[in-house]
Amino acid sequence: MLSFNSKKQLSQFLAEDIGKGDITSALLPKIKISARIISREDAIVAGTVYAKEIFKLNGCNVKILKKDGSRIKPNQTIMIIRGYAEKILTCERTALNLLTRMSGIATQTNELVEKIPKKTKLYATRKTAPGLRYFDKEAVKIGGGKKHRLRLDEMVMIKDNHIAVENSLLVIIKKAKRKYKKFEVEVENTSDAVLAAKEGAAIIMLDNFSPTQIMKTIKVLKNQKLRNKVLLEASGGIHSKNISKYGKTGVDIISIGSITNSVKGIDMNLEI
Structure with a gap:
């Protein structure tokens, strides 16, 4: 690196x-x-x-x-x-x-961190201005948050457009598994979250899930004895007025782009 x-x-x-x-x-x-x-x-x-x-x-x-x-x-x-x-x-x-x-x-990050349980971690995203990412991520860390990926070469993260090009979530997951031990998958529904968990995803990003949808997904994963095998990340539409609700759902990670792209x-x- x-x-x-x-x-x-x-x-x-x-x-x-x-x-x-x-x-x-x-x-x-x-x-x-x-x-x-x-x-x-x-x-x-x-x-x-x-x-x-x-x-x-x-x-x-x-x-x-x-x-x-x-x-x-x-x-x-x-x-x-x-x-x-x-x-x-x-x-x-x-x-x-x-x-x-x-x-x-750092100030905005700290304000958000104070609104969620200590076991839930607040992560930054790659939504930063070119040339400023290192400094932005350092500021997130100073404010009590986590950096997530600094660059694309740090971890495989399978997102919606990757899936759209491959035209199969399962196929691209299997490709990732053949080359990398750890990978993250972005999903838009519970069934895909279950699939990703069964296939060994380390982190599953629940994209634009409401708190209710997250809790239902967690229940399904628990029933299938998959919840403890993955970290769950909530992302999309989360801000200072609703972050406490997301913190109460039981997710491990909350990621918010606005702490670096709308500072x-x-x-x-x-x-x-």
Whole structure:
């Protein structure tokens, strides 16, 4: 498995924003200053180590006061940055963009985790913006969630379009079994869930099932002595207002794409 080079990615983020140079900050006198990043709202902070690295790439010194996973209140200082004014202000927007996004993801994830039983795990999906997946998934973890797959090469996940092309759930499952020990199957009804369980799926995603449908499916699996052989994942149409109902169904996993693809960033500012 290829390792992710976060420093290289952060350098690319910064280069994207700078272009040929920060022509406005270049007008400033060459003086050293001290700046701080503060929160304007309650949140779970995430991404401090990456924001720090962005400033360090431009020769600044950073002291983190609120570590990742900390709860922050309005007007609390998250980190202090020292260095030349031009260098700090050149990094300001890139660092804040990542920090506010990751903190938003961590905060939203934590709010959802608090609404479900501890034995039920909240998972992120691959619904992330290109280039941001690693950071988005890290933020989910900081907020108390789980990452699920980072890439397509990590685990076989048989979804509706795979089944549509193969034209047989059973056939594509058997193909997967011949090459891989672990695989997940997305199903849209109880009978397919039973089939997947009988064929050895490690995880069965109950796609767009209502809480009632999930409980009925679990009952059928229990009656056929299949429930303890699989992990059940609820996905589709789940949000903050109904997640507690899904948590009570007895599923092992709840996956929600909105925690990464519809995130609301936390309001933060850099002040001198």
